[in-house]
Amino acid sequence: MRFCFHEPAENRYKHMGTMALIHKGDSDLDSRLGKIVSKIQDRELRTRIAQFVENPTIEIEGKTYRGVSLEASPAGLSHHHSYSGGYVEHVVAAAEIALTLCDVVEKVYRGLVNRDLVLAGVLLHDILKPLTYMERENGAFGKSPLADNMDHLTLIVSEMVRRGFSLHLVHIVCAHHGHRYGPIGPRTIEALVCHLADITDSRLNGEVLRAAQYLTREATGIELHNVSGKEAFQIVQAKTMEGWEGVTKAVEKVKQKRQ
Secondary structure, three states: OOOOOOOOOOOOOOOOOOOOOOOHHHHHOOHHHHHHHHOOOOHHHHHHHHHHHHOOOEEEOOEEEOOOOOOOOOOOOOOOOOOOOHHHHHHHHHHHHHHHHHHHHHHHOOOOOOHHHHHHHHHHOOOOHHHHEEEOOOOOEEEOHHHHOOOHHHHHHHHHHHOOOOHHHHHHHHOOOHHHHOOOOOOOHHHHHHHHHHHHHHHHHHHHHHHHHHHHHHHHOOOOOOOOHHHHHHHHHHHHHHHHHHHHHHHHHHHHHHO
């Protein structure tokens, strides 16, 4: 059997009633991330997640490591969301997918799922990935010195343990890469939902980016660098609507907007 079930500690299936006011610190968050944080109904968990998202740093041997800002950071260097702003887009998209999967679990399968833990897992699963990146003089992103010694998953799991997050939430984050690529696979419904949400959005974005780059080369003979998710979707949709001529027009529009 691939995964088993454990009872999460944070009031797993208890109805929380009307959500309390968001901790005032949430106002410092990127508004898109703040909206996700605000959906966590457990006030204590919401506050702790907000504080982490507001200050995504880690201290090692007395040195505090700060990476690229969450707003500017990519979520990957090559496979998906490999452009400035990609990190926030990935978290927002993964949260939407995760909540949809929660609806399926509850409405179709009549199962139980703790949405607070799911949202917390989505918010934290890549939160220290920007620490492993650095922006170069030409605007491109590469690996930071910290990334030469530790990967983002090791960083976040160790930091969550240090900060005293529950074992159930630590497991969700630790298992988000799945059985094939991670140190452990999902063994709770919440961990499985987060894993599927992460991999689905990563695959969606990565496939569209590669398609847009291919279409651009075929239609114009040039390489369009640092293509964003929004630009990629515009190029792919242009091919569907207007053929190769549409691709050429879409690429020109992208180039003009960048000037």
